[in-house]
Amino acid sequence: MNFELEEEQRMALDGWSRLVQRDIAPLAKDFKDQPFSRDAALEVMQIMAPYGVGSGWVPEEGGGVGLDFLTSGLLFEELAKVSPDVAGLAWVAEGAALKIFQNGSDAIKERYLPKLTTGEMIGCSAISEPGMGSSVREMRTLAVRDGKYFRISGEKMWTSNATVADVVTVVARTGENEFSMFLVDREEHGFKATDIGKLGLNGWPMCQVLFDDVVVPEENLLGGVGAGMREAMKGFARSRCFVSCLALGIAQAALQDAITYAKDRVQFGKPIAGHQLVQAMLAEMATDISASQLLVYRALSMLDSGKRCDVEASIAKSFTTEAAQRVTSKAIQVMGAFGLTKEFPAERHFRNARMLTIPDGTTQINQLIIGRHLTGIDAFS
Ligand SMILES: Cc1cc2nc3c(=O)[nH]c(=O)nc-3n(C[C@H](O)[C@H](O)[C@H](O)COP(=O)(O)OP(=O)(O)OC[C@H]3O[C@@H](n4cnc5c(N)ncnc54)[C@H](O)[C@@H]3O)c2cc1C
Structure with a gap:
């Protein structure tokens, strides 16, 4: 090690x-x-x-x-x-x-x-829908074969990047229990994206995406007919690690801001950083961050060695994103009322961290993956 x-x-x-x-x-x-x-x-x-x-x-x-x-x-x-x-x-x-x-x-x-790969085009991935998030097999977006083409109709939700994206990889139902992935080009095939207002991460668009009888050639199938769910699932371990990296960055920024403030702010005749209970909050924040780093780096290393790391990625994601909420909330506590104001970044760190327990498997979905591994019992069905 x-x-x-x-x-x-x-x-x-x-x-x-x-x-x-x-x-x-x-x-x-x-x-x-x-x-x-x-x-x-x-x-x-x-x-x-x-x-x-x-x-x-x-x-x-x-x-x-x-x-x-x-x-x-x-x-x-x-x-x-x-x-x-x-x-x-x-x-x-x-x-x-x-x-x-x-x-x-x-x-x-x-x-x-x-x-x-040069940033001249931007991509995004659409899986979730208004009626379906965690339970991906319940998706309703349909892709119906029409000769050498597929006609895609449906509504996707929470698609990150879609308003600034040129292409979307979209998973749609192509049969009773068959899902396929397509590349849809905004200019060539057309899809309509609308930004959704939300609590945090407001620079990063999260969008509703409409496919209104969008016609794409069969060459735009990614992975062949029926490969959509497998390919979507394959990406989850990786994306859970990278959501965790976002949470880690937010948490560290919040800790740094809290330390700076605590060394500057004087109460009872000394900087609040010198009060033991304020130090305890900072220490808890640092401990949450260090534990998160070890879990995330372990899962990333496993990805690199080509090992399956579904459980390790779920442990990293559920712990790190929940920890980032604790850390950013404590940053506000360290800063008192000023921490709640728009004058300081603490409230934004808190709102940003709050966004991350939801995507790529909510905390509960990741806990079910860990629980299934521990008990051998699948609580999803
Ligand atoms: C910042 C952000 C970015 C996103 N980006 C994308 C994107 O680019 N593309 C995309 O397709 N989607 C994206 N999403 C959507 C995301 O994948 C879904 O929000 C997520 O899968 C959860 O689905 P849901 O919101 O519909 O919640 P639901 O699935 O409706 O869940 C609601 C609640 O019920 C709980 N729950 C559900 N099922 C169970 C169960 N079996 N046992 C216990 N509890 C359960 C959940 O944990 C949650 O607390 C993004 C979301 C966010 C917040």
């Missing part, structure tokens, strides 16, 4: 950290509480692409950087300290590009990957 970063990881992280502060922080600051414009989203994706954020998981043969998941996770964690919204945008785009690399025909890959 080695708890040290490799020299290469440390160097990548140092260079990345400087870039985030210099180039991304100024851009992201205008989109803390309003969704990215498409131009801003493209600009930030293009800044990040050479560093492998937004393109890192696609191997070099597909035009990506071919980063390992642990290094990628460290970069996302660092980015999320400054802008979890940009981190969300890049993580979802990167996931869509990887799905296309793994499942697309040569023609599809040649057409889309060069632009998706």
Whole structure:
């Protein structure tokens, strides 16, 4: 067991950290509480692409950087300290590009990957619907074969990135118990995305997406007929790790802000950082963060070694996202009433952290995965 970063990881992280502060922080600051414009989203994706954020998981043969998941996770964690919204945008785009690399025909890959891996195009993935979230097999969106084409109709919900995206990988029902994944191009085939107002992560669009008899050629099937559910499920262990990296970044920013405030704020004749119970809150926050890091890095390392890590990813995701809520709530407590105001970032960290116990398996769904492993009993059915 080695708890040290490799020299290469440390160097990548140092260079990345400087870039985030210099180039991304100024851009992201205008989109803390309003969704990215498409131009801003493209600009930030293009800044990040050479560093492998937004393109890192696609191997070099597909035009990506071919980063390992642990290094990628460290970069996302660092980015999320400054802008979890940009981190969300890049993580979802990167996931869509990887799905296309793994499942697309040569023609599809040649057409889309060069632009998706350089940030000239943005992708997203649509699975959830208004009537279905956790129970993905209950989806209603239909894709009906029509000769060499499929006609897709239905409504997807909470699709991250969709208002700024060029392409969406959409999972739809193609039979009684058969699900397939399609690549839909906004310009060529048409899909309509509308931003949904929400509690936190307001720079990162979350959208309703309508498919109104959208006609796509069969070449746009990703992974063949019937492969949609398997491919969607395969991505969950990875995406649970990366939601956790976002939560880790938010929690660390909240701890840093709380420490800075506590050293400055004087009550009872000394900085509140010198009061033992304030130190206890800071210590609990740091402990939650350290425990989260160990769980997330373990799951990422397992992904890198090609081992199945469904349970480890669920443990990491459920713990880290719940921990980020505790940490950001304590940051507000350390800062007293000022922590509740818009003058300080603590309330935004809290709202942002609150968003993350829901996507890619709610805490409860991840607990059911862990419980099934422990008991051998499937509580889903
Ligand atoms: C920030 C964010 C980004 C997202 N991005 C995307 C995206 O890009 N693409 C996409 O397709 N979707 C996306 N989603 C949607 C997300 O995947 C769903 O919200 C999630 O799967 C939960 O579904 P739901 O919200 O419909 O809740 P529901 O499934 O209705 O669950 C409601 C409550 O019931 C509980 N529950 C449900 N079933 C069980 C059970 N069997 N046992 C115990 N408790 C249960 C849940 O834990 C939850 O507390 C995103 C969501 C968020 C918040």
